[in-house]
Amino acid sequence: MFPFRIMNQQNVEKLLDMKQVIELVERAYSLKAQKEAALFPMVFHEFSPGKADMDIKSGHLMGADIFGLKLVSWFGDNPSKQLPPLTGFVFVLDSQTGVPIGMMGGEAITLMRTGAAGGIGAKYLARKESEHLLIVGTGHLAPYQIMSTLMLMEHIKKVTVYNHQSLEKATSFCSSLSAKLKEKFLSPYRENQMLFEEYASRIEQVEFVATDQIQKATGEADIIITATPSRQPIIQKEWVRPGTHFSCVGADMAGKQEIDERIFASARVFVDDVAQAVQVGETEIPIKKGIIEKDNILAEIGSVILGTTTGRLSDDDITIFDSTGIALQDLITADYILKQAEAKGIGIVANL
Amino acid sequence: MFPFRIMNQQNVEKLLDMKQVIELVERAYSLKAQKEAALFPMVFHEFSPGKADMDIKSGHLMGADIFGLKLVSWFGDNPSKQLPPLTGFVFVLDSQTGVPIGMMGGEAITLMRTGAAGGIGAKYLARKESEHLLIVGTGHLAPYQIMSTLMLMEHIKKVTVYNHQSLEKATSFCSSLSAKLKEKFLSPYRENQMLFEEYASRIEQVEFVATDQIQKATGEADIIITATPSRQPIIQKEWVRPGTHFSCVGADMAGKQEIDERIFASARVFVDDVAQAVQVGETEIPIKKGIIEKDNILAEIGSVILGTTTGRLSDDDITIFDSTGIALQDLITADYILKQAEAKGIGIVANL
CATH class of the missing domain: 3.30.1780.10 (ornithine cyclodeaminase, domain 1)
Structure with a gap:
C-alpha cells in the first residue's frame, strides 16, 4: 500500500x-x-x-x-x-x-508554467531595458504571460494587447486589467509586504492598450509574446524592428504558426526542447520550408540560463524563444x- | 469539477x-x-x-x-x-x-488479463482435446495462466510445472496447488453453484507435477505456456512434438526470449499486436535473426476470435500466440x- x-x-x-x-x-x-x-x-x-x-x-x-x-x-x-x-x-x-x-x-x-516560460524567454533574451511588451492573443494564457514578464522585466511601461480576430476582445481584455492581475496573482505575497508592493507597483506603472494596428504595434515593441492557437502567421517580418525579442508559446502541435517563418532567417533562435520544437513548435514551419535548418537552433534555453550559450549578442539582434511546453x-x-x-x-x- | x-x-x-x-x-x-x-x-x-x-x-x-x-x-x-x-x-x-x-x-x-491472454491463445489455437499443459515459470503469472487454461480447455488432466533455475521452486509451487487455485479464483462463483462446481471439478481432475526434465516435459505437452523474464531460450526446437501450442506471455521488452527462435520457422504464428510483438515480444528475436519475416505473422489473435483468419489447420500444426500485453x-x-x-x-x- x-x-x-x-x-x-x-x-x-x-x-x-x-x-x-x-x-x-x-x-x-x-x-x-x-x-x-x-x-x-x-x-x-x-x-x-x-x-x-x-x-x-x-x-x-x-x-x-x-x-x-x-x-x-x-x-x-x-x-x-x-x-x-x-x-x-x-x-x-x-x-x-x-x-x-x-x-x-x-x-x-499548465497556465502558470506556460506563463513562466514566456517571461523567462524575455528575461534571458530580450534587451534588459525593454519598456514595451506586445501580447498577441487574449485567451487564458495572456494574463499569465503579462504577469511573468512584469515580474521579470522591471522597465516595462506599456503593454499593448492584440487579438487578431476582434479589437473588441482586446479592449475588453484590457479593461480593469490592473485590478484583475493584482487579484489573480498577488494574494500569495500578502504576507511579504515588500514583494507585494514591488509587484503591485510594477502593475500600476504600466499602461495597458488594446490595438487593432498590429503592424504599428509590432514596430514599437521590444518584447512580443504570441499566445494563440493560430495556423497562419500573424506578424510579418517587414514589421519587426531590430532588437525585438519573441517568446512564441502558442504552437504546440504540427501546423500551428504565429510569426512569419522568414523572421527565423536572421534571428537568434532558442527553444525549450529541440526535438519537440522541430516536431510541433513555432520552429517546425521555418524548418519544413527550408528557411533554417535544425542546426540553426542555437541552443535550448537551459544553456542560456546556465551561461554556457550566450543569448543576445547585441542590442540589434532579433531573438526568438520557441516554448513548446515540456x-x-x-x-x-x-x-x-x-x-x-x-x-x-x-x-x-x-x-x- | x-x-x-x-x-x-x-x-x-x-x-x-x-x-x-x-x-x-x-x-x-x-x-x-x-x-x-x-x-x-x-x-x-x-x-x-x-x-x-x-x-x-x-x-x-x-x-x-x-x-x-x-x-x-x-x-x-x-x-x-x-x-x-x-x-x-x-x-x-x-x-x-x-x-x-x-x-x-x-x-x-495485469495478472488477470495476462492470465486470460495465455488461456485465450490455447482456446483458439491449441487442439480442442488437449490434455497436457506445461507451464514454464513459477512466478506471479503462473497460477493465472493455469486457471484460465483450465477454465477454457475442459480436457486438461495434467499440468507439468517447470522452473528453469530450481526444481525445488517448482515442487514448492505445486504443493497444495489445487487448494490455492480454489482459494484464489473460485470465491467469485460461490453464488453460482453450477459454475463453482464445474470450475472446482476442473481443478480437482488435474494432476500437478513439478519437473526438472524440460526436454521430456516438452515432448509430452499439448499446450506450453511460457511465463518467465528469460533472455535465453528455455525450450529447444528438437524437443517439440507436432500439434503443440505455445502461448508465450513472458517477453515484453527487447531482448527477452523464452523459446528457440527456430520453432517459429515452421509454426503458425499469431500475436496480440503486430507492431508491439515485433518490437518487444517473443517474435522479436526470430525476426531479428531472419528466421521469419514480419509478414509471416499470420494475424492478430482478434482475427482468429472473429473467424476471419483460421488459427489451426491440422492436428499436426505447431501454433504460437505471442502475447506482449496490450x-x-x-x-x-x-x-x-x-x-x-x-x-x-x-x-x-x-x-x-
Missing part, C-alpha cells in the same frame, strides 16, 4: 505563485541542459482531426528524483456539453522506486505542489 | 473474476481486429539498464468510448527496500469528452471495474 495524494484544481491554485513557478521552470530548464533531466517521446492522438485530440508528455527529472507524465485532452465540442474543452492531469512518481506519489488536475499548472516544467511544479500539500495536509490521500 | 474514482488493489481484486476477464480480453482483441480499437505508440525508458525501467502503454477503445494508459514501473532493487519490484497504474478517460473517469492500481489487472486489455478491464465500483459505491471519489 502506498499513500497517493490527489489534488483538485482549487487546491493546486492555492499552492502556486508565479515567482515560485518561474524559479521552478528555470530549474527544470537548467537540469535539462545539465543532462539531469530527460524527456520521453511524446504520444499524440487525434480522435477527430481539428475537433478532438490528446497528448501524453512524460519525462524524468534525475535532479529531483521524480518522473511522470501529463495527459492533456482537447475536445473542441465540449463547451456545448457544459464541459471545458481542455482537461489535463499530471502524475508524479518516485524515480528511485517507481512508486507513485500523487496526481493533480493539470490546468492551473513535461519537465509540469513535473517540477507538480512535485513542489505535492511537497507543499503534504506539509500542509491538503488534498485527498488514497492508499493504493 | 469531475468526479474521479480511485481504486486500490484490494478493491480491484474484489471486483475481478477470471471468467469475466477472459470475456473482456476477448472483446478487446475483437474490437482491435474490427478497427474499433487502436494502440498509441509505447513509451519505454530504462532508468538503469537491467535494474529499473518503466513503460507507458496507451490506447483507444472506440467500441467502449474510453481511452487511457497503463504505466508500469519495474525497480529490481525494491525488495531490499520492502517494496514490490513491479508497480503500476491504469487510468481511464472518456473518449467522447476527454474527461478522466478513474484510476486504479495495475497489478491485479493497453486495450487493461483499459477494457479497468472500465469494467469502474462501472462495477460505481454501481456498488466502492473506492474513493475525488472532485478534480
Whole structure:
C-alpha cells in the first residue's frame, strides 16, 4: 500500500505563485541542459482531426528524483456539453522506486508554467531595458504571460494587447486589467509586504492598450509574446524592428504558426526542447520550408540560463524563444505542489 | 469539477473474476481486429539498464468510448527496500469528452488479463482435446495462466510445472496447488453453484507435477505456456512434438526470449499486436535473426476470435500466440471495474 495524494484544481491554485513557478521552470530548464533531466517521446492522438485530440508528455527529472507524465485532452465540442474543452492531469512518481506519489488536475499548472516560460524567454533574451511588451492573443494564457514578464522585466511601461480576430476582445481584455492581475496573482505575497508592493507597483506603472494596428504595434515593441492557437502567421517580418525579442508559446502541435517563418532567417533562435520544437513548435514551419535548418537552433534555453550559450549578442539582434511546453516544467511544479500539500495536509490521500 | 474514482488493489481484486476477464480480453482483441480499437505508440525508458525501467502503454477503445494508459514501473532493487519490484497504474478517460473517469492500481489487472491472454491463445489455437499443459515459470503469472487454461480447455488432466533455475521452486509451487487455485479464483462463483462446481471439478481432475526434465516435459505437452523474464531460450526446437501450442506471455521488452527462435520457422504464428510483438515480444528475436519475416505473422489473435483468419489447420500444426500485453486489455478491464465500483459505491471519489 502506498499513500497517493490527489489534488483538485482549487487546491493546486492555492499552492502556486508565479515567482515560485518561474524559479521552478528555470530549474527544470537548467537540469535539462545539465543532462539531469530527460524527456520521453511524446504520444499524440487525434480522435477527430481539428475537433478532438490528446497528448501524453512524460519525462524524468534525475535532479529531483521524480518522473511522470501529463495527459492533456482537447475536445473542441465540449463547451456545448457544459464541459471545458481542455482537461489535463499530471502524475508524479518516485524515480528511485517507481512508486507513485500523487496526481493533480493539470490546468492551473499548465497556465502558470506556460506563463513562466514566456517571461523567462524575455528575461534571458530580450534587451534588459525593454519598456514595451506586445501580447498577441487574449485567451487564458495572456494574463499569465503579462504577469511573468512584469515580474521579470522591471522597465516595462506599456503593454499593448492584440487579438487578431476582434479589437473588441482586446479592449475588453484590457479593461480593469490592473485590478484583475493584482487579484489573480498577488494574494500569495500578502504576507511579504515588500514583494507585494514591488509587484503591485510594477502593475500600476504600466499602461495597458488594446490595438487593432498590429503592424504599428509590432514596430514599437521590444518584447512580443504570441499566445494563440493560430495556423497562419500573424506578424510579418517587414514589421519587426531590430532588437525585438519573441517568446512564441502558442504552437504546440504540427501546423500551428504565429510569426512569419522568414523572421527565423536572421534571428537568434532558442527553444525549450529541440526535438519537440522541430516536431510541433513555432520552429517546425521555418524548418519544413527550408528557411533554417535544425542546426540553426542555437541552443535550448537551459544553456542560456546556465551561461554556457550566450543569448543576445547585441542590442540589434532579433531573438526568438520557441516554448513548446515540456513535461519537465509540469513535473517540477507538480512535485513542489505535492511537497507543499503534504506539509500542509491538503488534498485527498488514497492508499493504493 | 469531475468526479474521479480511485481504486486500490484490494478493491480491484474484489471486483475481478477470471471468467469475466477472459470475456473482456476477448472483446478487446475483437474490437482491435474490427478497427474499433487502436494502440498509441509505447513509451519505454530504462532508468538503469537491467535494474529499473518503466513503460507507458496507451490506447483507444472506440467500441467502449474510453481511452487511457497503463504505466508500469519495474525497480529490481525494491525488495531490499520492502517494496514490490513491479508497480503500476491504469487510468481511464472518456473518449467522447476527454474527461478522466478513474484510476486504479495495475497489478491485479495485469495478472488477470495476462492470465486470460495465455488461456485465450490455447482456446483458439491449441487442439480442442488437449490434455497436457506445461507451464514454464513459477512466478506471479503462473497460477493465472493455469486457471484460465483450465477454465477454457475442459480436457486438461495434467499440468507439468517447470522452473528453469530450481526444481525445488517448482515442487514448492505445486504443493497444495489445487487448494490455492480454489482459494484464489473460485470465491467469485460461490453464488453460482453450477459454475463453482464445474470450475472446482476442473481443478480437482488435474494432476500437478513439478519437473526438472524440460526436454521430456516438452515432448509430452499439448499446450506450453511460457511465463518467465528469460533472455535465453528455455525450450529447444528438437524437443517439440507436432500439434503443440505455445502461448508465450513472458517477453515484453527487447531482448527477452523464452523459446528457440527456430520453432517459429515452421509454426503458425499469431500475436496480440503486430507492431508491439515485433518490437518487444517473443517474435522479436526470430525476426531479428531472419528466421521469419514480419509478414509471416499470420494475424492478430482478434482475427482468429472473429473467424476471419483460421488459427489451426491440422492436428499436426505447431501454433504460437505471442502475447506482449496490450493497453486495450487493461483499459477494457479497468472500465469494467469502474462501472462495477460505481454501481456498488466502492473506492474513493475525488472532485478534480
